[in-house]
Amino acid sequence: MNSHHPQALSGFALVNAIFLLLLMAALAALVANLATSQHASSAMDVQGSRAYQAARAGIEWGAYKILNPPAACFATTSFVPPAPTLSSFTVTVTCNTTVTSGVTVYSIQSTACNEPSAGSCPGVPGTAHYTERQIEVSL
Numbered sequence: 327m328n329s330h331h332p333q334a335l336s337g338f339a340l341v342n343a344i345f346l347l348l349l350m351a352a353l354a355a356l357v358a359n360l361a362t363s364q365h366a367s368s369a370m371d372v373q374g375s376r377a378y379q380a381a382r383a384g385i386e387w388g389a390y391k392i393l394n395p396p397a398a399c400f401a402t403t404s405f406v407p408p409a410p411t412l413s414s415f416t417v418t419v420t421c422n423t424t425v426t427s428g429v430t431v432y433s434i435q436s437t438a439c440n441e442p443s444a445g446s447c448p449g450v451p452g453t454a455h456y457t458e459r460q461i462e463v464s465l
Contacts, residue, residue: 370457376412377438377459383407384417384436385461392421392432392465399423399432404446415457416442416449435462 384405391400399421406416415438422433439447439458448458 370455373440373455373457374459377415377440377457378461380407380412380415380417380438381436381459381461383412384419384438385434385463387417388419388421388434388436389463389465392434397430397432402446404442415440416445416447418442418447432465433462434465435460 387403387405388400392398400419402418402420404416404418406413417436417438419434419436422435424431424433437447437458437460439449439456441449441452441456443449448460449456451458
């Protein structure tokens with residue numbers, strides 16, 4: 327019986343090897359999936375920061391228009407920032423005026439998005455890559 331015992335165990339090593347290969351393949355797929363998700367999340371964070379900076383540029387443009395005489399609200403304006411890192415965004419800036427006790431308050435709203443609708447923001451989110459940021463200030 328001892329002579330047959332090594333033959334009985336010879337298939338066990340093959341089953342073990344296949345199991346370990348499957349386990350390693352599953353772990354590799356999990357790591358690849360996590361890395362891809364992390365990269366996509368990081369890219370969306372960068373797009374969000376760029377959208378914020380584009381919206382901030384719109385606020386600065388609007389404040390410049392109001393603070394330089396003659397102070398008056400401007401018509402809703404859309405533009406593409408000239409900086410290469412922000413040129414994928416469209417910025418739409420609006421201005422509203424309210425007068426309280428003889429004091430004029432200008433409210434500037436700037437919306438930046440990477441997929442504008444009819445040339446202005448906010449756009450209609452059409453893809454998973456749609457990014458939009460909105461800032462509002464009062465002067």
